Amino acid sequence: xxxxxxxxxxxxxxxxxxxxxxxxxxxxxxxxxxxxxxxxxxxxxxxxxxxxxxxxxxxxxxxxxxxxxxxxxxxxxxxxxxxxxxxxxxxxxxxxxxxxxxxxxxxxxxxxxxxxxxxxxxxxxxxxxxxxxxxxxxxxxxxxxxxxxxxxxxxxxxxxxxxxxxxxxxxxxxxxxxxxxxxxxxxxxxxxxxxxxxxxxxxxxxxxxxxxxxxxxxxxxxxxxxxxxxxxxxxxxxxxxxxxxxxxxxxxxxxxxxxxxxxxxxxxxxxxxxxxxxxxxxxxxxxxxxxxxxxxxxxxxxxxxxxxxxxxxxxxxxxxxxxxxxxxxxxxxxxxxxxxxxxxxxxxxxxxxxxxxxxxxxxxxxxxxxxxxxxxxxxxxxxxxxxxxxxxxxxxxxxxxx
Amino acid sequence: xxxxxxxxxxxxxxxxxxxxxxxxxxxxxxxxxxxxxxxxxxxxxxxxxxxxxxxxxxxxxxxxxxxxxxxxxxxxxxxxxxxxxxxxxxxxxxxxxxxxxxxxxxxxxxxxxxxxxxxxxxxxxxxxxxxxxxxxxxxxxxxxxxxxxxxxxxxxxxxxxxxxxxxxxxxxxxxxxxxxxxxxxxxxxxxxxxxxxxxxxxxxx
Numbered sequence: 205x206x207x208x209x210x211x212x213x214x215x216x217x218x219x220x221x222x223x224x225x226x227x228x229x230x231x232x233x234x235x236x237x238x239x240x241x242x243x244x245x246x247x248x249x250x251x252x253x254x255x256x257x258x259x260x261x262x263x264x265x266x267x268x269x270x271x272x273x274x275x276x277x278x279x280x281x282x283x284x285x286x287x288x289x290x291x292x293x294x295x296x297x298x299x300x301x302x303x304x305x306x307x308x309x310x311x312x313x314x315x316x317x318x319x320x321x322x323x324x325x326x327x328x329x330x331x332x333x334x335x336x337x338x339x340x341x342x343x344x345x346x347x348x349x350x351x352x353x354x355x356x357x358x359x360x361x362x363x364x365x366x367x368x369x370x371x372x373x374x375x376x377x378x379x380x381x382x383x384x385x386x387x388x389x390x391x392x393x394x395x396x397x398x399x400x401x402x403x404x405x406x407x408x409x410x411x412x413x414x415x416x417x418x419x420x421x422x423x424x425x426x427x428x429x430x431x432x433x434x435x436x437x438x439x440x441x442x443x444x445x446x447x448x449x450x451x452x453x454x455x456x457x458x459x460x461x462x463x464x465x466x467x468x469x470x471x472x473x474x475x476x477x478x479x480x481x482x483x484x485x486x487x488x489x490x491x492x493x494x495x496x497x498x499x500x501x502x503x504x505x506x507x508x509x510x511x512x513x514x515x516x517x518x519x520x521x522x523x524x525x526x527x528x529x530x531x532x533x534x535x536x537x538x539x540x541x542x543x544x545x546x547x548x549x550x551x552x553x554x555x556x557x558x559x560x561x562x563x564x565x566x567x568x569x570x571x572x573x574x575x576x577x578x579x580x581x582x583x584x585x586x587x588x589x590x591x592x593x594x595x596x597x598x599x600x601x602x603x604x605x606x
Numbered sequence: 607x608x609x610x611x612x613x614x615x616x617x618x619x620x621x622x623x624x625x626x627x628x629x630x631x632x633x634x635x636x637x638x639x640x641x642x643x644x645x646x647x648x649x650x651x652x653x654x655x656x657x658x659x660x661x662x663x664x665x666x667x668x669x670x671x672x673x674x675x676x677x678x679x680x681x682x683x684x685x686x687x688x689x690x691x692x693x694x695x696x697x698x699x700x701x702x703x704x705x706x707x708x709x710x711x712x713x714x715x716x717x718x719x720x721x722x723x724x725x726x727x728x729x730x731x732x733x734x735x736x737x738x739x740x741x742x743x744x745x746x747x748x749x750x751x752x753x754x755x756x757x758x759x760x761x762x763x764x765x766x767x768x769x770x771x772x773x774x775x776x777x778x779x780x781x782x783x784x785x786x787x788x789x790x791x792x793x794x795x796x797x798x799x800x801x802x803x804x805x806x807x808x809x810x811x
Contacts, residue, residue, distance in 0.1 A: 260756050261806035272807060273720050277747035302652045302754030330625045426624070430631045460791070462706040463784025469702035470780035 250283040253296060257282075258307045266309065267299075351403040354396055361393045456483035461496075468500070478503075478510040482517060494525050501525075505539075516547035524556050533564035551581045555592060562595070563605035572599035649798055650754050650773050657681070657764040658752030665718060665726055665741035673715070673764060680712045680790050681764040682783065685744075685755050687721040688729035689808035693759045696777035697733045703783040708738035711766070712787055716741045719750050719758050720807065757804030763787070763796060771795040776802030 254268030259275040267275035267282075278299050285295040300307055368385055371377040377385075456464055464484040471477050485500035504510050504518035523539030526532040537560055543553035555578045562571025575596035579589065598605070652658075661672040673681055684700060686693040704714035716739050718726040723743050730741065744750055753762055756775075763772030763786050772786045778801055786796035 260754075274747055274750070274806065278751060280746060281748070281751060299751060302650065302658070302752055304649070304651060304754075326629050330629050333621065333625050423624075423627070426628060427631050430628055459781070459784060460788045462710060462712075463703075463781065463788055466699070466703035466706035466780040466784045469706065470699045 247283070249286050249292065250279060250295075253282055253286075253292060254279050256309050257296065257299060258309055260303060260307060351400065354400045354403060358393070358396050358400065361389055361396060365389050365393070456480055456487075461487060475509050478507050478514050481507075482510075482514050485518070485521070489521060494529060497521070498525065512546045513550075516543040516550060516553065519543035519546070520550075520553045520556060523553070523560070527560050527564055531564070533560060536560050536564065549581070549583070551578045551584055551588070551592075554578050554581075555588075555595075558599075559595065559605065562599050568599040568602055571605075572596055575599060650770075652754055652762075652770045653773065653795070653798060655770055657683075657762075657768050657770050658749065660749045660752050662717065662742040662744055662749055665716075665723055665730075665743050671715075671740060671742065674768065676713045676764075677768050678711075678766050680766060680787055682712065682714045682787070683753070683762040683764065684714065684716050685719045685750060685753070685758045685760045686716055686726075686729075687719045687758055687808075688725040689721065690719075690758050690805055692777040692803060692805065693729075694733060695802075696759055696779065699778060699780040699783060700739070701734050701736045703780045703787075704736045704738045706780075706784070707787060714739040717744050717749050718742070719744060719755065720747065757806040759804060763790060765790050765795075771797075773798045775800045776804055778802075 251268050255266045257267045257278065259265045259267045259270040259272055259278075261272050261274045262270045265275075267278045270276075282295050282299050285298045286292075290298065296308070365386065368377070368382060368389065372379070372382045459467075461484060464480060464487075468477060468481055468484065481500040481504050485497040485504065488494075488497035488500070501518040501521045504514055505522055507515070510518070519539045520543040523536045523543065526539060527536035537557065540553045540557040540560065543550070544557065547553065554574055558571045558574025558578065561567050561574060575592050578584070578592050579596065584592070595605075657673045659672065659674060661670045663670040673683070682704075686697075700714065700716070704712075707714075714736065716736075718741070721729075726741070726743070735741075742749075747755075753760070753770075759777055761774040761778055761783070762770055765771045771790060772795065774782060774786070775798070782799065782801060786799075789796040
């Protein structure tokens, strides 16, 4: 017995392993089939993903089908990412990460695409509702025909009852049969009346003007609400403009010195550029950056397009800078003289002329004369007048300027 | 019982009609609003995001640069090409603005888009080279894709923290460029502006 058992054991083992082996084989086969069926070469995956991405520089063409260099480069990047082991979404993100979602031909549901996702379902619901409406409407028409038929039948029954009464009175019919017929007619009459009553209940009521008005108001309000709700899905988008953007600022105070310098440099020939040059120069002068202000004053002073008052201001500043910065008295007086010629009513160049004459040329009498002419001008404010009066007093006294 | 059924049916008819009218109106408004709009004008999803970490070779000479190299500065990235008419229109403004802000914490970068390096160099020698601008090439359009470029010229602004905070679509001018930089200096985001036409390829128009 033990020998037999030993001798049969390998056979049993083989027999027992058969189902498992078969099962394993089946599992392996299925796995192989599945893996073969689902295996997609990189090129196929890239092409499939590329067919879902709209070419940004073409009109509605997927990048997989576009010969545009940008689309070709996008496909190359897509393929590269897939070869590196990126998931499909990661590969798409690598290409579309900086583009709006509208470049994806099957965009995922979001606030802006929700309309696209809801429309098919909404259309189906609306279609079903319409079909139902039409069907019920037809049922209403059938109900009208049925009602007419019932009324006709009612007339027939009344006629039959009248005829029966005439025949009974004339003795043309057996009384027993007459009772039976009258009972049948009466039952049919009751049944027809009931049917007619039910049909009458289904007849639509005529619309009153008030109801029409309410309906119309509701329609208008609803349409307005729809427009507002739809507007929530609409992103504000700027219009495409042509040409170059406006090049000069309306108020120089809103911009940095560098921006003004850039605008001036890029618009050297603009007829209105001198105003900005002067604004920047004045700002730099206020900041005591005379070296930076100088070229802008000079450009205004030399510009044929500059207005007289602009040129006078520039010449006045240049004159003062020539004296104060370089002690060039003659140059300063010449520049201030040009400024006075352009703006004879402006007291400022005349005042500076007096100061340079007094302090630089050491001629207090000439300086005092200039100060007196300044004081004769009417447009001086009180602080300036006081300052000029003080200078005049010192010049008249023959004192050196401070 | 029968009397209650009739109003319900009338309500059904009305509901169906209203549903159709409403759906039609909704679609009309939405589709009409989209009609003729240009997807290129959509807000860039890059705004508010870190600048793409791209390293690009210099147009002239060897070596390459990454935008991250200029962290702490405002970086103005302009995409241009020799075949782009609008790029010629804005070039003076770029030269002037780059020069005005040179050495003041603002770095201009010009990236040649879909352009042969020899053509880009010829273009720059014709219209002027900015000494304060770094000119780069973009092999395989990696930078253009990373920035989401639709057409050129397009200009992006990266703040000192490395975040993309502005985008100008079309040929810009010195005032627009300078204003955007001024805004970033004040801690504001200049956002996206459309100032003119762009083109996607030679002959596009």
